[in-house]
Amino acid sequence: MAKAVGEALLRAGNPGRSGHALSIRSARDLFIARERLAELFGCAESSRFVFTENATAALNQAIKGVLRPGDHVVTTSVEHNSVMRPLRRMEEAGVRVTAVPAGKEGVTEARDVIAAFGKATRLVAMVHASNVSGALQPVDAVVAEARRRGILTLIDAAQTAGSLPIDLSSLPVDLLAASGHKGLLGPQGTGFLFVREGVQIVPLIEGGTGSRSESDRQPEFFPDALESGTRNSVGVAGLAVSLAWILRKGVGAIRRGEVALVDLLLRGLSRTPGVTVYGPADPLLCGSVVSFRVEGMDPAEVGVRLEKRSGVLVRAGLHCSPNGHRALGTFPAGTVRVSPGPFTTRAEIATFLSALRKIRAPSG
Ligand SMILES: Cc1ncc(COP(=O)(O)O)c(C=O)c1O
Structure with a gap:
């Protein structure tokens, strides 16, 4: 391209x-x-x-x-x-x-x-x-x-x-x-x-x-x-x-790949202490987007630490949709959002989850 x-x-x-x-x-x-x-x-x-x-x-x-x-x-x-x-x-x-x-x-x-x-x-x-x-x-x-x-x-x-x-x-x-x-x-x-x-x-x-x-x-x-x-x-x-x-x-194949990655993310996040996921728990009921929060941490800080420590790039905050956050009860701090695409690998999801499990540690 x-x-x-x-x-x-x-x-x-x-x-x-x-x-x-x-x-x-x-x-x-x-x-x-x-x-x-x-x-x-x-x-x-x-x-x-x-x-x-x-x-x-x-x-x-x-x-x-x-x-x-x-x-x-x-x-x-x-x-x-x-x-x-x-x-x-x-x-x-x-x-x-x-x-x-x-x-x-x-x-x-x-x-x-x-x-x-x-x-x-x-x-x-x-x-x-x-x-x-x-x-x-x-x-x-x-x-x-x-x-x-x-x-x-x-x-x-x-x-x-x-x-x-x-x-x-x-x-x-x-x-x-x-x-x-x-x-x-x-x-x-x-x-x-x-x-x-x-x-x-x-x-x-x-x-x-x-x-x-x-x-x-x-x-x-x-x-x-x-x-x-x-x-x-x-x-x-x-x-x-x-x-x-x-x-x-084929969009069908792209969708199947993304559903599998969202499923992996949702299962991994549900096993991560202190993490709350917002949105449907079934990957078939969502697009390729997962939003979450880490207890006691500002979403922006989670985003900064994920990038600095592990090179994982996420979007934190209100995502240009304040009403979407009001509906979820996550206004005004927002959430952290991860969105796998057709080139995302299972290994990258594993890297992200492992980084998130260490996110509350003050450094490293
Ligand atoms: C649901 C939705 N609508 C509209 C837009 C605006 O898209 P664009 O930046 O291409 O104008 C976005 C961008 O994030 C979006 O997620």
Whole structure:
């Protein structure tokens, strides 16, 4: 992937802006990555995948592109700030927001989300797997019922894209947002928004697309409708390579590997004195994320000691999801979060667990 980024940087032409070889090559990189996204997510039409700089940009576009004053939106109490902050902004513009509370393992019940639907509900926006507890949310049931009632659905798949099978041919979600740099293994500065055909969405940004240049109006066809300005073709060239790797390996196989590692982590943590794990105890009920605390220690200090003593890199604190922590009762100090990926080994999990068992010792 890094090699592909380096090569793309050396020959970066502006995609779709010119007929010369370098521009055509960059446009091809975008096209290939788009086709691979469509294949990975089971969608026949790759043009419905819009490249963004990250999941946050995709979520903002989705939320601000479909909600209007007077609309009601249903969300959950375990969302990332990249959903909650745009929703709070929309609240100031006259949108009513209902955040459905999650249970103590960080799971929201489908029946509670559905019970919050009302006549003015235009959108339900929810995370696929919490980035705090890893808890998988009941997206299938919620999306099915929302569709039945004509309510738009937005799924934040930042934590699951590339790690968990998502099939847009059987999951009738309207909008799906994800980062390129997490489970999709691409470079930072990449992400996407999927917009199902027929969904009316207003672009947040308008400008040059390299298409219909004779008009001063934004094109309505995809992906140009939501892709104004020069794309990150260098990053997307890297993403195309990581997507090819994922397609070869298969998301099912990646998921099985990650479930086995999460299981190893959960079992190891349950045998570690003074450690409390937050979130589902069953690895099949979570994404590839495990959150915990060590009794009597600030999570930040645990993180510092793990890195200094054993080179284990974790994220400690609130993980940009204060509400997710409130739901778990871990606000304001947060937790320590470990997240194995497809390249994590069992030996690395063992190193981490052994480091954690010595964490309370003042040094060494
Ligand atoms: C659940 C969730 N949503 C959204 C985001 C935002 O992703 P990005 O940094 O790509 O904007 C994250 C990042 O951690 C996340 O975990």
